[in-house]
Amino acid sequence: MELAGRVALITGGRRIGAAVAIELARGGVDIALAYRRSRAEAEETADSVRALGRRIFLVQADLSSPASCERVVDDTVDALGRLDVLVNMASKYVSKPVDELTLEDWNGQLAVDLSATWLCARAAIPHMRRLRGGRIINFGDWVARSGRPRYTGYLTYYVAKAAVIALTEALALELAPDQILVNAIAPGPIVAPESVSDEEFAKVERATPLGRWGGETEVAKVVLALVDSDFITGETIRVDGGRHLK
Secondary structure (H helix, E strand, O other), rough: OOOOOOOOEOOOOOOOHHHHHHHHHHHOOEEEEOOOOOOHHHHHHHHHHOOOOOOOOEEOOOOOOOOHHHHHHHHHHHHHOOOOOOEEEOOOOOOOOOOOOHHHHHHHHHHHHHHHHHHHHHHHHHHHHHHEEEEEEEEEOHHHHHHOOOOOOOOOHHHHHHHHHHOOOOOOOHHHHHHHEEEEEEEOOOOOOOOOOHHHHHHHHOOOOOOOOOOOOHHHHHHHHHOOOOOOOOOEEEOOOOOOHH
């Protein structure tokens, strides 16, 4: 897919989402960025996108609400005229012991990570069909891609991300006749959580064959590659510095 003149909607505007938005804009893509609370960071990203000569539409939304998923997509098309690329990045990452998990925890995780991915894709499909093609890129996780849990305390997160990978494959098959390519990215140690200690940071480096954290741009590079490709669909690509090999 040629980038110039296309429109991409990115759900999740912090850190990695910002890097993806900027790199797509650098290639000539107009951006819609959906955020929940991080208005200031979304505005910073908007300034960077405008500096590259591209349009940007910011939309605040709680994607745990099904109506908000449809609204975000429709508002994007109303504001920017079309939708070629959907990048589903919105996610929750909270640790909680299994004995303390509630039904609210379960439903809340699946609503954001899985249901919103499906609902945003469902809303985007008619717009992409009118353009005779498109790209949907979902976000899984390197642990879920490995096919087995590795850390306790993340039951709902692991289940949701494993389901996103299954959804990606099923959507890819369903939408192939429409030339809508659906893939997933499974990040590993890309950006350390803000609360991580120096000891934990170094521990992750030692556990990663490449010996370092990747940085946001490494994910953005893969997003661009998947948008560019006309023949990759149904794949989940790990961006983890070889972390899954250990």
